[in-house]
Amino acid sequence: MPRSFLVKKHLTNKKPDYGVLDSQKHEVIHIESSSSKLKILHPHETLFPAPFLGNSALSPTLRMNPISSGICAPPPKPAHPSLPMDGTFLGITYPLPVTSSPLRDMQPALPMLECAKPRSFQLSQRELEDNVPVSPLGLSTTGNSQERIDECFDCQKAFLTLSSLANQRQIHCQWQCQKYFSCKYCDKEYVSLGALKMHIRTHTLPCVCKLCGKAFSRPWLLQGHIRTHTGEKPFSCPHCSRAFADRSNLRAHLQTHSEIKKYQCRSCFKTFSRISLLTKHEEAGCCPMS
DNA sequence: CTGGGGAGGGGGCCC
């Protein structure tokens, strides 16, 4: 699994199919049923579930990375005026690519799959009409060709060479075209289904203590809780006789033995063993200007 | 108000 699979981005509000999350068998059933529906549609009635076109409208064989598949999507158009544009009429909702950012929203709306293409392959309407040397990389260009500094329109970083700019745009495009999975219980979003599944455990709390009935999201949390019943404290302080049921609490305790406290007030330079203590200290008024 | 313990949560990393 990618090490950064849990990176969370609050950029979209797309929801996955929670039936899929609950059962992989459901996924097969849903895909097959939706696929059969798609086969009888008129080409003009192709289902595009969202204004920027997610993969959910595609048959299972086409439901793949648009970058690698090279699929071009027609403009968004509901199959029927009464059908929602979000694809929920199919009973499935797949995560959609990120399409909104303050700067991107200022541009003409592009079909999502166009966004999936590297920007270097896109020509603006102005370029097509006027042959104006507008950067093909989605960049704002200033100055003459000798000292030109190009900026990435997403992050406003300046680059001296087009190649470095192109690399930057590739990074942004890959980022923008990521799919995101949203939790149905809250508004959190994740870049992988695995991360979302892990998060959903914090809502479903599948690990239940047999002694008191309290529920936890993960087994090791339950283990730690059970220690509160058994009194087991496997984490001992090497400096004193204290023992703890939780490693984190031992670590916090070790700070009390340390001469140098980890957290220092920026105003009075007093040090604290915990960030929470420093925060309380600052909130109490020691650092009114900070 | 401060310091510290107890309990628990969330995300990252490793296998």
Add this chain to the structure above:
DNA sequence: TGGGCCCCCTCCCCA
């Protein structure tokens, strides 16, 4: 892909 573990953090409570 999932489980286990780790780290960091927060909240609550009490002395």
